[in-house]
Amino acid sequence: xxxxxxxxxxxxxxxxxxxxxxxxxxxxxxxxxxxxxxxxxxxxxxxxxxxxxxxxxxxxxxxxxxxxxxxxxxxxxxxxxxxxxxxxxxxxxxxxxxxxxxxxxxxxxxxxxxxxxxxxxxxxxxxxxxxxxxxxxxxxxxxxxxxxxxxxxxxxxxxxxxxxxxxxxxxxxxxxxxxxxxxxx
Numbered sequence: 474x475x476x477x478x479x480x481x482x483x484x485x486x487x488x489x490x491x492x493x494x495x496x497x498x499x500x501x502x503x504x505x506x507x508x509x510x511x512x513x514x515x516x517x518x519x520x521x522x523x524x525x526x527x528x529x530x531x532x533x534x535x536x537x538x539x540x541x542x543x544x545x546x547x548x549x550x551x552x553x554x555x556x557x558x559x560x561x562x563x564x565x566x567x568x569x570x571x572x573x574x575x576x577x578x579x580x581x582x583x584x585x586x587x588x589x590x591x592x593x594x595x596x597x598x599x600x601x602x603x604x605x606x607x608x609x610x611x612x613x614x615x616x617x618x619x620x621x622x623x624x625x626x627x628x629x630x631x632x633x634x635x636x637x638x639x640x641x642x643x644x645x646x647x648x649x650x651x652x653x654x655x656x657x658x
Contacts, residue, residue: 490549490610495536501543503536503556511552512584513567519585537590538564550610554584555597561604563597563617566590572644573613573628575599575654579645598651599625616657623656 482498493507493514505514506523514522515536522528536556538544543559553567553574565574566584575597576583583589599605604620614628614635626635627644635643636657643649 486547488547488549488554488610490553491551491612493549493552493554495547495549495554497544497547501545501559503538503544503547503554504533505536505549505554506533508552511568511582512586512589513549513552513554515554515556515566515584515590517584517587517590537594539594540592546605546608548608548610548615550615551612553610553615555608555610555615557605557608561620563599563605563608564594565597565615566594568613569645571613571629571642572646572649573615575615575627575644575650577644577647577650598654600652600654622658624658625654626657627654 484496485499486497488495493505495503495505497503509521510519512519516534517537538556538558544556545559546557548555553565555565557563569576569581574583576595599617605617606620607618609616614626616624616626618624629642630640637655
């Protein structure tokens with residue numbers, strides 16, 4: 474949704490990735506700008522936002538994280554954006570190298586096309602009845618603090634950053650997320 478004409482919004486939180494940034498606004502919506510080549514801006518295309526004069530401020534477009542959602546948190550990583558929605562589900566868009574989106578799809582970027590955002594967006598599965606309280610992004614990996622106090626990480630296990638020995642990456646193939654994703658702590 475274009476926010477043109479709405480009252481000025483205040484930023485509740487801000488996250489910065491390697492080439493893009495996102496803000497959680499006081500209306501619990503997310504806006505992103507910067508490099509959009511992998512779909513991480515959440516607007517259903519791969520355009521950059523902020524390099525033309527008429528794209529910022531009231532012309533920013535909301536991150537399309539689903540129908541009738543509000544956002545609780547946002548994090549940006551290496552060409553990835555993840556949003557915790559008000560129903561405590563997690564959605565991630567952008568570059569899926571090494572399973573970093575947790576989409577269980579081999580190296581397929583998400584968010585570059587209209588049929589990958591909004592009502593079509595995929596939820597990142599963290600396990601039965603688990604809610605992400607916090608989400609943080611690194612270089613090709615994410616970690617979530619869950620409502621039971623556990624931590625789950627997925628993506629590239631560079632130098633053991635996922636806390637799961639013996640694997641190179643997690644989240645890239647079907648069946649690797651949800652209840653199959655081990656707790657780190």
